[in-house]
Amino acid sequence: xxxxxxxxxxxxxxxxxxxxxxxxxxxxxxxxxxxxxxxxxxxxxxxxxxxxxxxxxxxxxxxxxxxxxxxxxxxxxxxxxxxxxxxxxxxxxxxxxxxxxxxxxxxxxxxxx
Amino acid sequence: xxxxxxxxxxxxxxxxxxxxxxxxxxxxxxxxxxxxxxxxxxxxxxxxxxxxxxxxxxxxxxxxxxxxxxxxxxxxxxxxxxxxxxxxxxxxxxxxxxxxxxxxxxxxxxxxx
Numbered sequence: 001x002x003x004x005x006x007x008x009x010x011x012x013x014x015x016x017x018x019x020x021x022x023x024x025x026x027x028x029x030x031x032x033x034x035x036x037x038x039x040x041x042x043x044x045x046x047x048x049x050x051x052x053x054x055x056x057x058x059x060x061x062x063x064x065x066x067x068x069x070x071x072x073x074x075x076x077x078x079x080x081x082x083x084x085x086x087x088x089x090x091x092x093x094x095x096x097x098x099x100x101x102x103x104x105x106x107x108x109x110x111x112x113x
Numbered sequence: 114x115x116x117x118x119x120x121x122x123x124x125x126x127x128x129x130x131x132x133x134x135x136x137x138x139x140x141x142x143x144x145x146x147x148x149x150x151x152x153x154x155x156x157x158x159x160x161x162x163x164x165x166x167x168x169x170x171x172x173x174x175x176x177x178x179x180x181x182x183x184x185x186x187x188x189x190x191x192x193x194x195x196x197x198x199x200x201x202x203x204x205x206x207x208x209x210x211x212x213x214x215x216x217x218x219x220x221x222x223x224x225x226x
Contacts, residue, residue, distance in 0.1 A: 031211045043203060044217040051212060089156075093211065100171060101146070101205075101215060103156040 002027045002094045006104035014112050019077035021107050023090035028068045031093040035064055035075050038087045038106070047088075048075070080111045115139050117218035119204050125224045126194040134189040134221050136204030144210045145187040149173065149200040150220075156203070162187055163210055194225045 003026045013019060023033070032051045036044040048057045048064045050073065056065045061078040077084055091103045120135045138145065146161035148171075158171030162181040176198060178190040187206075191198060202221045207213040 034215060036217075041222075043219040044205075046214055046216060049214045091156075091215075093215075095211075100158050100161065105155050 002030075002092060002096075002102045004090060004092055004102050004104040006088075006090060006107050008107060009105065010108040010110075012110040012112060013080055015080060015082060017080055017111075019075075019080045019084065019109060019111075021075040021077075021088050021090075021109070023073040023075070023104055025071045025073075025092045025102075027094060027096075028071055029095040030068065031095060033064075033066055033073050033090060033092045034101075035062075035073075036089045036091065038089060040086075044089065080109075082111050082113050085109055085111050117204055117206055117216050119202075119218035119221050121221060122219070123222050125226065126191070127226055128194060128196060130194050132191050132194065134191075134202055134204075134223075136187045136189065136218060137185050138187075138204075138206040138216070139185065140206065140208070140216070141184060142206035142208050142216075143184065144208070144213075145181065145204065145206045146171070147177070147179065147187070147189045148203045148205065150203060151200050159189065159202075191223075196225050199223060199225045 005024045034049045035047040050057045050066045063076045066073045087106045087108045089106045091101045117138045143164045147159040148156045150156050157173050160179040162168045168179050204218040207215040
């Protein structure tokens with residue numbers, strides 16, 4: 001059974017510092033991995049989608065890497081801002097088990113001004 | 114495009130009452146799914162559909178019913194509400210069940226007393 005883990009569960013950094021968020025998964029047979037952002041009381045906003053054949057994806061200040069063989073992905077957010085404060089979730093789409101998206105528990109980020 | 118829409122945003126039910134949470138998407142997506150999000154439990158899949166007329170169970174289907182008569186709509190029915198169904202419910206959709214980005218609705222916050 002696919003398991004997805006995000007450590008740490010919470011992170012606090014001063015404004016301007018780069019953020020590094022980790023996601024690990026147990027089964028490398030995946031179609032893709034997706035990073036989401038969730039603000040308190042809101043829905044999930046898709047940030048980046050990395051296909052299993054890709055090593056990284058970039059969008060503005062965000063860069064996500066994928067090492068499928070070791071079961072790891074990292075989301076980098078450059079020059080963090082207070083507006084980056086949110087919970088970040090990663091999810092994998094496995095090739096087995098009905099292709100059901102499997103989520104990690106999330107990392108709650110606070111960027112202090 | 115409105116994306117994925119959900120109604121209502123908030124709902125309070127008494128134990129034993131039934132109701133339907135509505136979900137619609139205007140992106141011509143074949144794959145739709147329902148999740149519930151609970152503190153400490155993360156996002157869990159309730160039911161999903163790979164196309165009109167086709168539905169299947171996720172991790173936590175008990176107490177919920179779904180049907181998919183059109184590509185656009187995927188309602189979730191609570192048959193007899195219980196306090197354990199107090200949660201935030203999210204609907205999601207993607208073009209396919211494999212390679213495509215998943216989009217989430219804004220959620221419905223349900224309280225069962």
